[in-house]
Amino acid sequence: MQCLNQLLSTNYQHFGLAPPNTWQYYSSTLKSSTARRRIKISNSCDPSSGHCQLIDNDKLGGRWMDFQGIKNWDGLLDPLDNDLREEILRYGEFVEAAYSCFDFDTSSSTYATCRYPKDTMLTQCGLGQSGYKVIKNLHATCAVQMPRWIDRFPKMVSPRSSWIGYVAVCDDVDEIARLGRRDVVIAYRGTATCSEWLENLRATLTCLPDDMAPENSEPMVQSGFLSMYTSKIEGNRSLQDTILQEIASILSNYSDETLSITLTGHSLGAALATLTAYDITTKFNHLPMVTVLSFGGPRVGNKSFRYQLDKNGTKVLRIVNSDDPITKVPGFVIDDDDMASDATLTRLPSWLEKCMEDTQWVYAEVGKELKLSSKDSPHHISKGNVATCHDLKTYLHLVNNFVSSSCPFRATAKKVVKRESRERKAALGIIECALCKAADEDVDHLFFKCPYSKNLWTKLLGWQGVHRQALGWNAELAWAGKFVTGKNARTMVYRMVLASCVYFIWQERNNRIFQDSARPHEVLCKMIVQEIHFRSARFSKLAGWGMSNLSGGSICLYTNPLAFN
Template sequence: MRCPNQLFLTNKYFGVVLPNTWQYYSASTLNLSTITHRIIKISNSCHLGSSHCLVFNDEDKLGKRWMEFQGINNWDGLLDPLDDDLRGEILRYGEFVEAAYGCFDFDTSSATYATCRYPKRSMLMQRGLGRSGYKVVKNLHATCAVQMPRWLEKFPNLKSPQSSWIGYVAVCDDMDEIARLGRRDIVIAYRGTVTYSEWLENLRVTLTCLPDDMSPNENNKPMVQSGLLSMYTTKIEGHMPSLQETIREEIISILNNYSDEYSLSITITGHSLGAALATLTAYDVTTKFNNLPMVTVLSFGGPRVGNKSFRYQLEKNGTKVLRIVNSDDPITKVPGIVIDDDDVAHRGDAMVARLPSWLDKYMEDAPWVYAEVGKELKLSSKDSIRKGSVAKCHDLKTYLYLVNNFVSSSTCPLRATVRNYSFRLYLRNTI
C-alpha cells in the first residue's frame, strides 16, 4: 500500500501517516485536529521510497470488540502477539493515568501542594485530553494513617499532608465517542506514590484482614497489604471522607444515572501505588454492589495487593484484571512472597517457591504470603535501559513506550527502533 505523508479522509476510513520513529502517541503530542483522538489502530505498513510509515486506521472494530478488550475472555489470544486495537486501548487508558500525575501539584513550597492544580471542568483539557470525550465528575483523595515526625516540620521540603489528591473519576459523555467505544465508559484513574506519608504507608507490607463489609465469606480470609488498606479506608472526621466512601458514593451516582443504558463499562486504571489502589477499588465495588456493569482493571507497574482468598473473591465477583508488567521492574515483584502459585509458576517467576501441599495450605494465611491476580502482559526493557536504573524501569513513560512497541515474546519482543540510541535518548529526556 502506498500512502501520502499527510492526514487523509474517506467516507469509511481515516488515518494519519507518521515516520516509523515516532514516540508513543497521544492527542496532545499529535495536535492535529478534532478527529485525531479517534485513532486507535496501528496497521498497514507502507513505503515511501526507502522510508517506512505507519497508518492509523479507525473503523468500527472497537465498538464491536470492546468486551474482548475489557477482558470478557481474559484477553486470550490478544496479548502475545499484542493485538493492535488492544494496544491502542491500553495506551489510551495510560494517558488518563498520565493526566493524574500531570494534575498533581508537586511543589512542596506551594500552599496548594498535594492538591489538584486544575478545576474539574478543565482538568483533562489542561493535560491534552480535552477531545477525549470524557468529563471529570469527581476528585479523589487518599488519607494516610501514619503520622510524620514533628521534627520534619522544620524542613519545608519534607512536609507531607495527611490527605492528598490521588486521582479522579471521568465519564464519557460525547455521543460520537460513545458510539466509537461501543458503550459509555467510566474511568477511575490513580497516580502513583508521591508524598512521604504515602511512602511510609508503602512500607507497611504485612497482610491484614479486610473489614467485615469487604469480606462477605466467613470461611475465607481475604487479606491485603496493610498500608494500602489504610490509604483506602482512612478518613479525617468532619473534614475528609475516605477514598472508599468517595468511590462508593460515586458508584451509586453512576448506577442511578446510567442504569438504563444497555452498554456500560467501568475501567479502573493506575500506575504503581495507583495500580494497587485500582485493584483494591475493583474488589471493593464488585463486593459491595450487585448488578454492576463490566468492571476492568488495567494496571501499570503495580505491586502485589493481597492473598489467595483476595484473588479468589476478585475472580468470583467477575472482575477482569490486566497487569502490564515490566519484568525488569522490581516493584512488580513485591511485597512479600508467592508460594506454590500455579498462575505464576508457569511464567518462571524467580520469587515463586515450591512447597509441599500441606505446608502450602498452612502458609496461605501467613501475613507475608501474597498471590498474583489477573492476566499479565509481560514486557521487558533490559535491551534499552542500563542495569540499576530502577526509576526508569518503573516509570509510567517507560511502560507506555514498551506497550507501544511490543510485538511478541517469541519473535521480536520490541520493534527494532526501540533498541537503538533514540530510545535511550527519549528516556533520558522524558524521565
C-alpha cells in the same frame, strides 16, 4: 531458493564470472510516544506457523468486551492486538493526566492538591478531545503519623490527605458510538508524598474489614493500601466512601445504557485500582463489566483475595516490566497458578505452605499479565535505573512498541515480519524480488528483467558502446557467445563489466533484504565503472584506456569506447 553460484552455474564460467557466496542472514540490532496513535502496526498470530502477520482491524465498538477482558484477553496479548494496544495507551493517558494535575511543589500552599478545576482538568492535560468529563475528584488519607522531627525538613512535610485521582465519564456521542458503550474511568496516580511512602512500607497482609469480606472467606491485602483506601479524618471522607457514593450515582443515572467501569493506575495507583475494583464488585449487584488496567503495580493481596476478585467477575490486566522491581514486591508468591504450570517447580508441603501464609507475607498475583521488558527496547532504557524502569512513560513506551514475544519491539517488527514472510515463501521456493518488489525472484528476473537491474545493465551496455536494451539471462549469454569472442580488449572489458554487474546486483539485493538499505542504480553504475577503471590498470592491453570524467554522478565513456557489431 538456491545460492547465486548454483543459479548461475550454467554457461557462465567462460565469461570470468565469480558471483559472491552470500545467503547469510544479517543480525539486526526512550523515545517519546506522543505520536503513537499515528503508527498502525497490527499483529496477529498464525497458530500453524507461529509467525507474526499484519492485519487491519478498526472495529473497536464491536469488540469492546474482548478488549475489556471478557475472555481474559486470550489471543490478544501475544502478539499484542493493535486495537487493544490503543486502548491500553488511551487509559494510560488518563493516568498521565492524574500525574499532570497533581501539585508536586512542596513549597506551594496548594501542595498535594489538584492544580486544575474539574471542568478544565482534561483539557489542561491534553485530553480535551477525549470525549470524557471529570465528575469527581478523589482524595486518599494516610493513617500513619509523620514523626515530629520531620518538621525540620520542610520538603518532607506532607498532608495526611492528598488528591489521588478522579472519576470521568464518557459524555461524547461520537466517542460512545466508537467505544460501543458509555465508559466510566477511575484513574489513580502513583506515590507522591512522604506519607504515602510510609504507607507503602506497611507491607504485611491484613484482613479486610467485615463489610468488605464475604462470609467464610479470609481475603487479606497489604496494610498500607487498605489504610489509604479506608482511612478518613475530620473534614475528609475516605476514598472508599467517595467511590461507593459515586458508583451508586453513576449506576442510577445511566441505568438504561450499556456501561463499562475501567479502573486504571500506576504503581500505588494500580494497587488502589485493584482494591477499588474488589470493593465495588463486592458491594454492588448487577454491575456492568469492571476492568482493571494496572501499570507497574505491586502485589495487593493473598490467594483468597484473588479468588474473590475472580468470583466477582473482575477482569485485571497487569502491564508488567520484567526489569521493574516494584512489580515483584511486597512479600513473595508460592504455588501461584502461573508458576505451578512450570514443571521445574514442585509444590510445597501443605503444612509448610500454611506456616508461610501465617507470616502474612505470602501474596498472590491477580489477573492476566502483559509482560514487557526494558531490555527489548532499542533505545537503551537503563536496566540498572529502577526509577526509569518503573516510570509510567517507560511503560507506555514499551506498550506502544511491543509486538510479540518472538519479535518484541515495534522498531524491528516490520523487518521481522518481512523476513519471516520471505522465509515462508522460501520454504515454498518463492522469493519476492528485493529490488523491485513487483515479481517473484528467479535468475531470469534478477538478471535482467527486473526494472532495477535492467536499467543498470542497459546503461552499462551503452557505456561500452552497445546500443540495445538488456535481455534476459540466457539471452544475454547467447548474445555474448555470438559477439563477445576472442581475447581482445573489448572482450576483456565486457567480461569484467558483466561480472561486476552481477556481483553488485547480488550485493544490492542482500543489502535490501538483510540491512534494509537501498542505493539507486546510478550509484551502482558509477561504482562498477570505477571498479573497471582500477582493474584495467593491471592489463597491458587496456593501458591506454581511461575515464574522462566521473564527477557529478554522471558516467562518461572511455575515450575509446567499445564498438560491438
